[in-house]
Structure formats: structure tokens, C-alpha cells
Amino acid sequence: MTDRDTSHRDASRTPAHPEAAEIRLEGVLHALSDPVRLSIVLDLAGSADDLACSHFDLPVTKSTTTHHFRVLRESGVVRQAYRGTTKLNALRRDDLDALFPGLLDSVLTAAAAEAARLTA
Amino acid sequence: MTDRDTSHRDASRTPAHPEAAEIRLEGVLHALSDPVRLSIVLDLAGSADDLACSHFDLPVTKSTTTHHFRVLRESGVVRQAYRGTTKLNALRRDDLDALFPGLLDSVLTAAAAEAARLTA
DNA sequence: CGTCTGCTTCGACGACTCTCGTACCATGGG
DNA sequence: CCCATGGTACGAGAGTCGTCGAAGCAGACG
Secondary structure (H helix, E strand, O other): OOOOOHHHHHHOOOOOOOHHHHHOOOHHHHHOHHHHHHHHHHHHHOOOOOOHHOOOOOOHHHHHHHHHHHHHHHHHOOEEEEOEEEEEEEEEEHHHHEEEEHHHHHHHHHHHHHHHHHHO | OOOOOHHOOOHHHHOOOHHHHHHOOHHHHHHOOOHHHHHHEEEEEEEOOEEEEEOOOOOOOHHHHHHHHHHHHHHEEEEEEEEEOOOEEOOOOHHHHHOOHHHHHHHHHHHHHHHHHOOO
């Protein structure tokens, strides 16, 4: 722990994220087409700031949860960062809005509308 | 063939479409997450009116084309109707806009933007 | 009538997805 | 230092998806 003091800190454990220019529309749509992932995104959008993975109450095991978060991360929908033992998740609102203006909002609105429609 | 005189005419050969209330957001997003289908929708949106299946120049065989059009129809994205030997396709803009306001437009805009971004 | 065109149906195959359980690692606290 | 906690890695299994070719059907047209 001399000059590599920060090597095992938060930033170094950050998993690989695609650049904004690497985000593909098909990938985003595919990521959002899964009910579990859509609920994650919906929950994430409803909260003001980052949420830990453990916050979500999903009907799948931890392995599957990891898988879904990876799909969301690799498609460019969320950004993940470690903080201690937990992992914080945040929507990449800025990047998505810049690339696909209005898309995220309309999907979120549509998801909320559909949820209301089906539970009515 | 007495009272069922119209049974083999255009309307009767119309394949099954989901009701507007049956359209699911996940299904729509999944349908749009395939490059071939997205290009179909894009082409369909660019044209003023219905387009025949034969109009599209897709990099797949005819069997696969049929498959993609079925996915689009069954997810509620397009409406299909026969006219003679050809089949006409049209976006279900009204239904989609009513269910998911702004979604279709933002996807179309995003697809056009991405196409321009990748061919630049 | 015969044939051509446009689309469908039916397997089939490879690839990918979602799911899981188990084993594992890395951080933080007693 | 040891263990509890939160998340990951690695198969593995069931299911779905995209693709194709070959065969078939329904109108159109000579």
C-alpha cells in the first residue's frame, strides 16, 4: 500500500461500463423488455439517488439479480459503483437523455401507466 | 358457402390481432429490440400509408420475414390486412399513442438518431 | 385451365436468456 | 483474527428466439 493506495478502493472495483457512444438502442430496449429489469429501472427512477442492490425486493435469487444488473449495466441503462460491501446503482439519465431524448421518460410513464392499468 | 359468403374475402383473412387493452409494454419493447423489426417499423413510420411485405428489402429469407411480421403483429405494433395476394402493414399509431404516449415517437427518433450516428 | 407470385407453415438447428444452487471473494465489525 | 454480510463466478438446465430450407396454399393473370 504505497502508491497503489487507491487501487483497491471504490473506483478500482468499478465494473466495466459502456461509453455513451457505445450504447445501442436495441440493447436498451432489450434490457427494458424484461419485467424484472423494468421494475428495477422503475424503482430506480422513483428514487432520488442511488440504490443498493440489497434494497430491491425481487422475486428471483441473488445470482439472477446479479445477472439482471449486469444486463442493465452492459446495455448502458445503469451505472454501478461499489461502496464498501454494497453496490450502488443509478440510472444513466444524462447519457440516455442525450442519446435518446424522451425515450426513458416515455418508457417510465408507460410502465407506470401499464402497472396502474393491470392492477386496477 | 351460403351465408358465409364473405368468409374468404379480405376481412376474413385478416390474422388475429391483440386488442388495444391486450398490448403489453414488455412485448412492444421486445418487438422493437430486434434490428430487423426496428428497421421495418422505421420504414413503416416513414411512409404515409400501408406498405406491402414485398416492399421491404430485408437481409433475411421470406420465412424469417413472416416470423418478424408476426411478432410485430402479435405484440400490437403493426396491423396487417390482406389485399389480394399481398399483405399490407401499418403501424398501430393510434393504439400505441393512447397506451404509451410519446413512446413510439421517441423510439423512432432514437432509431433515426442512432442510424445517423453509426453511418456517419 | 395452368402457372406465377406472395406469403405461410412446418420442422430443425444453433444461439441466447432466465433461472437456479453452490462455491467463492472482499469488505467491515466484533 | 475470524466470521457475518453483500455480491460474484461458474456451471447447468429449461425455455425462447432468430434463422433457414422445403413444401404448401391462395389470388392473379394469361
